[in-house]
Amino acid sequence: MPKPKINRPVPSSPQVLDDFIPLLVCPCGDPYGLHHIRVDVFGRPEDGVAVVCSVTAGNVEPEVSLGMSHPGANPSMRRDGIRITFACENCDEESSLVLAQHKGTTQFYWEVWS
Numbered sequence: 001m002p003k004p005k006i007n008r009p010v011p012s013s014p015q016v017l018d019d020f021i022p023l024l025v026c027p028c029g030d031p032y033g034l035h036h037i038r039v040d041v042f043g044r045p046e047d048g049v050a051v052v053c054s055v056t057a058g059n060v061e062p063e064v065s066l067g068m069s070h071p072g073a074n075p076s077m078r079r080d081g082i083r084i085t086f087a088c089e090n091c092d093e094e095s096s097l098v099l100a101q102h103k104g105t106t107q108f109y110w111e112v113w114s
């Protein structure tokens with residue numbers, strides 16, 4: 001029986017390599033070769049309309065939009081969130097490091113698509 005396709009990311013804990021300056025480790029386990037390619041910042045009053053500002057590496061023009069760009073875009077269910085998307089030279093995967101406000105806590109995890 002085929003495995004059902006999961007269309008949402010599976011959170012995993014970020015790891016760092018303890019160097020002179022700590023290095024973020026790709027979910028594949030390699031700390032070398034990560035390049036951030038996009039940053040999405042979601043500003044949202046509790047349960048309100050979100051504003052999204054996105055900057056793509058190498059592009060000097062930010063994209064700003066109001067409203068929910070698509071369901072699940074904001075990593076926070078009800079508040080603010082940040083998603084930094086990386087490309088990895090070693091696993092050829094894109095992963096996103098997420099900060100999401102949730103009930104007085106800040107969640108911090110990798111989004112890894114499976």
Ligand SMILES: [Zn+2]
Binds near residue numbers: 027028030089091
């Ligand atoms: Zn990797």
